[in-house]
Amino acid sequence: MTRTGLLSIQGLRTEFSTPDGPLAAVNGVDLEIARGDVLGIVGESGSGKTVLGLSIMGLVDRPGRVTAGRIAFDGTDVTAFSEAQWQGLRGNRIAMIFQDPTTSLNPVQRIGTQMIEAIQAHRDISSGAAWQIVREAMVRVGINSPDERLAAYPHQLSGGMRQRVVIAIALLNEPDLIIADEPTTALDVTVQSQILRDMRRLCRDSGSALIWISHDLGVVAQIAHRVAVMYAGRIVEQGATMELLKSPSHPYTAGLMASMPANSPRGQRLVSIPGGLPQLSNMPKGCSFAPRCTRATEACEVPPDLSFISPGHGVRCVFPLHVGAALAERN
């Protein structure tokens, strides 16, 4: 299958204006996603994943704003879109699923109403016809007795069921791209892996590209073709999932891998990277990971350029790990 470009992000910067000046939650992000592609975005909480997702949806609210960069969706730059143009895109060609299924649905509207409106926002279709589509969508995400569920209010469904409803809504208009922002984090582990599997299948069936956001590299590795590692608003490493897991090049990626439960011997405490994310208001001059990095030297006080370990595997680090034969050859 040949993959053609769907979403192309260049130099994206999203700032929040604060009394102490603007803070860049997304700071020069470049991403490419092809049709049908599954891209995982991994990073600690607070690294800017959600803001990145919202930026792609045009949903960043004041005091936040996209201040630089270009987001081309299917060849069109959307950064200058009017609100009406965004409305046509959102839920129709790009859908987004949020982290907490308990709060994504309006508590005082029936599930059916909330699903049908998602169709009718984009298509001139009778409620009866929309109801049929909605029923089928419910069945597709594995909800039995859909009519009963459609008549229910959100609080009458379990968390896992609600997230399935939200996923069904995201799929309703067969979008080209779905952004799933930690959609399983709030759910228990068994439900989590079920939804992960279903999501992979559903996207394959519909041909939708998927951006799967998570703080858990293990979860992302199960679903994504490619992984982008995000740290303090920047993509610090990006590559095909297998390649990245085999030879993580950024010390931060390596740290994330070491802290995956599967990678630490049973009974032993998980290794986590000491320290925390830098404050956006007090970012290090050069590499933002340097203060936590065991390999950092003075050379890290200038922002590291993107270098390629192998084709399609880029890293922003002055001293990448696993440099491998490819880089050695080049030098």
Place this chain on the structure above:
Amino acid sequence: MNEGLARRMSAAGQPAKGTPMLAFVLRRVMQSVVVLFVMSLVVFSMINLVGDPVDMLVNPESLPEEIDRVRRDFGLDQPVHVQYWKFLLGAISGDLGKSFIFGRPALALMAERFPATLELATSALVISVTVGLPLGVYAGLRPDGWGTRIIMGGSVLGISIPTFWLGLMMIIVFSVVLGWLPVSGRGETSRFLGIESSAFTLDGLRHLVLPATNLALFKIAMVIRLARAGTVEVMALDFIRFARAKGLAPRRIVLAHLMPNILIPIVTVLGIEFGTLIAFATVTESIFAWPGLGKLVIDAIVNLDRPIVVAYLLFVVTLFLVLNLVVDIIYALLDPRVRLQGDET
């Protein structure tokens, strides 16, 4: 709402599911009876401390025998606890005594005046919601706009300016200076769907506008504040963001997602406030000579017409008790999370 009602009714038809609601209502009614009893005791003893009604009923220069006769006729010669006991026996059979002045049952007099007050309070409620809700929602959606500053400034004025002063100003401006609207009274009424109201004739409406607006001003400010606070709170919630992510038009988001959620607290508060509208109508009715309950009771207080005052106060207490109960029920109907408590498995 209709679905909710239907649901509620069908639930009431099924003992297993209906029982919690029924038990709730019964318990509340019993509590209300106790509150009413205590209130009647308080009101009755307090009113006996204020002036001697006989002074108002007979010419002070009358013969002492004449004064004693009147005192006996009205039962005012007996000890307070005996008077109270008689009152209580009457009250249980629905008789709250006769007006000293009019010589007619207090309840009948109040029933005659009540429609005018109800009309005034209802109009004020309608005005406060139709004006306050859109303004408050607008202010909540555009927190930094100029319009918002004007609205919020206005609502501060609405809360801080005394009703009677504003009432007088309104009369001066609209009736005296501009001569657009009549100064006082209820105007022509007409009957529509079995309800006698001045809202159905042009003359009646012209009489109604000023007092209803006057009574509404305080509530408009309150609705604006509630609606704005609710809007700010709800618009920040995830389900609004998800609604936007679905590509819904702002209009749909406001009407289908914001409104139902902010209406729950507003309805609750307004329901209870309806009682205060009727109670506060006394001031407005006095200024605009509106022939309602408020005017009746103010006159009764001036004339020491005890049965009317007692009956009015007990009526207001009952009104508050009933409204609270009704609001709780409506609240349960509006909010499915409350509604289904008890019958969810």
